[in-house]
Amino acid sequence: MAHIVKGDQIVLLKKIRSSLGDPVEGSTEPTVRDAAKGTVATVLQVLPTRKDKHSNKILGPFVIVEGVNIRRRHVKPTQTSPEGGIIEKEGPVHISNVALLDPKAGIDPETNKGTPTRIGYEMREIDGKQQKVRVSRKSGEVIGKPEREPRG
DSSP: OTTOOTTOEEEESSOEEEEOOSOOTTOOOOSEEEEOTTBEEEEEEEEOOEEOTTTOOEEOOEEEETTSSEEEEEEOOOSSSSSOEEEEEEOEEEGGGEEEEOTTTOBOTTTOBBOEEOEEEEEEEETTEEEEEEEETTTOOEEOOOOOOOOO
16 A cells, blocks of 8 residues: 555545534534545545554554544643644544545546546656556556655
């Protein structure tokens, strides 16, 4: 599953529930923000496989997806963040619950859902050089890696 990288457009293969607890008084915001099957989103981070400290089970790999699996964290006021309060951030989603977006099929404008695809690797000639590229199994289109931000 190492074919998903930061910045990729992915499609959710399952409904992801993110429970946010009781609504705040006077708020019209729903208590649960669900991400439906077929929703298209961007990968923020890829977390590798790791071992659980307590049970020695192997966990992961996971991806953190923009706007999916929102979690609330209650933070005490400190010197670095004097306000404290409730912080919302994305939680991890198992990599088996996402698939890359097929570049040829794209996103359906009526339902705003994407078509998932599996990935293969092929050697293709690019700029006179043989390079290993990611290829969609469904359409045969080359899926380029997203542009990386320079470190620094």
